[in-house]
Amino acid sequence: MVIDYSNGEAVFSTNFNIHDHIFNSMRFDYREKNIYIEITASGSSNQKYTIEFRNVIGFEMISCDFWGKSPHILSFEFIKSSDYRLIKTLLEEEKNNNYFCSNLSKNKTYIETVLVFTSGDRLTIACEHISKTD
Numbered sequence: 001m002v003i004d005y006s007n008g009e010a011v012f013s014t015n016f017n018i019h020d021h022i023f024n025s026m027r028f029d030y031r032e033k034n035i036y037i038e039i040t041a042s043g044s045s046n047q048k049y050t051i052e053f054r055n056v057i058g059f060e061m062i063s064c065d066f067w068g069k070s071p072h073i074l075s076f077e078f079i080k081s082s083d084y085r086l087i088k089t090l091l092e093e094e095k096n097n098n099y100f101c102s103n104l105s106k107n108k109t110y111i112e113t114v115l116v117f118t119s120g121d122r123l124t125i126a127c128e129h130i131s132k133t134d
Contacts, residue, residue, distance in 0.1 A: 003078075004129035005109035012078035012113075015132065016051070022071045023117065024048070028056070033103065035059060035125060037115075039073070047134065055128035057103055057110055058090050066120030079112040086126045087112050 001015055020042040027036045035053040040046055053059075079085075087110055094102045108128055115123040 002129050002131045003111070005081075005111050008078050008111050008130075009080065016076050016130075018073050018076050020118075021073050023073055023115070024071070026123070028059075033057075035127070042072075049132060049134045052131050052133065053113075053125050053127040054130070055108075057126050057128075058086050059123065059125040060086065061124075062122045064121065068119060070118040072118040074116045074118045075114075077114045077116065079114060084112050084126075086124050090126065 001011065003012055003015065018039060018041075022040040022042065024038040024040055026038075028034075029036070033054075033056045035056050037051045037053075038048065039051065040048050090104060093099075094104050110126050110128055111130070112124065112126045113130065115125075117123075
């Protein structure tokens with residue numbers, strides 16, 4: 001299933017319940033502007049899968065282990081457009097600096113998500129859409 005601006009809020013929590021799953025790795029494909037996060041499911045299945053973020057316009061990571069070191073995911077949150085922080089910052093920067101080569105498109109809608117780790121760390125990603133592959 002593909003999650004984007006049109007369906008994100010309605011279907012996100014049922015398709016991406018990854019509490020206590022293990023964050024293995026993240027890869028950013030600069031040319032394609034895609035992020036691939038590899039995760040292992042918690043429990044007896046230990047199923048590995050990838051969450052793909054397509055047409056990424058920005059991401060940022062806080063990685064300080066505030067609550068202690070842990071690769072486990074506490075929550076994966078879909079941010080409502082009224083609460084966007086990263087997307088709002090990117091759009092304001094583009095506007096304030098009159099960038100003419102920006103990857104931001106006036107005709108596209110983006111979504112913002114936050115992965116919160118049990119360590120207290122956070123990974124925020126703004127992109128066009130998300131999908132999960134087994």
